[in-house]
Amino acid sequence: MDFCEMLDHRRSTRAFTGEPVTRAELDQMLAAGVRAPNACNAQCWHFFCTIDRTLIERLVPEVYNRGEWLRDVGCAILICTDPAELEQRFGSIVRERFSVQDTAAAATQILQCATTLGLAGCWMGAFDRDRACEFFGVPAGMEPVILLGIGHAAAEPPARPRKPMNEVVTLVGNCD
Numbered sequence: 108m109d110f111c112e113m114l115d116h117r118r119s120t121r122a123f124t125g126e127p128v129t130r131a132e133l134d135q136m137l138a139a140g141v142r143a144p145n146a147c148n149a150q151c152w153h154f155f156c157t158i159d160r161t162l163i164e165r166l167v168p169e170v171y172n173r174g175e176w177l178r179d180v181g182c183a184i185l186i187c188t189d190p191a192e193l194e195q196r197f198g199s200i201v202r203e204r205f206s207v208q209d210t211a212a213a214a215t216q217i218l219q220c221a222t223t224l225g226l227a228g229c230w231m232g233a234f235d236r237d238r239a240c241e242f243f244g245v246p247a248g249m250e251p252v253i254l255l256g257i258g259h260a261a262a263e264p265p266a267r268p269r270k271p272m273n274e275v276v277t278l279v280g281n282c283d
């Protein structure tokens with residue numbers, strides 16, 4: 108699958124078969140995540156992951172109560188940032204922006220890798236952060252930013268429409 112095909116196939120998916128994600132697939136996705144661009148290559152991120160079915164089934168009541176579909180993913184990844192390390196290196200003004208940008212870049216690459224592996228996933232921002240920390244054993248000081256659910260899609264959902272380019276793009280200067 109080339110890059111554009113991957114972009115065409117990637118969908119936020121919220122229906123899964125329950126088939127497992129293998130450890131090798133998880134390792135590949137994580138390797139894609141840590142190769143993401145990040146501020147000064149400081150890599151102030153940490154990925155808490157599970158492919159354990161029993162744990163995954165507990166995610167819905169304990170961490171993200173908006174979707175029963177999460178029970179059927181094969182893998183869950185909580186992407187955290189280490190704000191203290193970021194603040195030490197870059198100061199307090201930039202640390203918040205950097206931590207979100209770093210984790211978003213990693214999440215994007217993980218989801219794109221999942222697509223090339225024939226898997227699908229959903230990015231979740233609206234999860235319970237305190238419960239996620241308890242559930243994944245996140246140490247004090249680290250902050251959870253993004254929860255990913257990844258697995259085998261039950262069906263490929265339709266592509267979600269995008270606004271026309273002329274609504275979201277402003278070309279400045281001579282761009283011809």
Ligand SMILES: Cc1cc2nc3c(=O)[nH]c(=O)nc-3n(C[C@H](O)[C@H](O)[C@H](O)COP(=O)(O)O)c2cc1C
Pocket residue numbers: 117118119120121229230231232233234266267
């Ligand atoms: C920052 C961010 C937060 C999101 N939070 C959620 C979420 O909490 N729950 C959910 O089901 N989808 C969530 N999504 C997925 C979006 O709804 C989805 O990417 C968007 O509707 C576009 O659809 P597509 O990914 O299929 O192109 C989130 C995506 C992003 C980037």
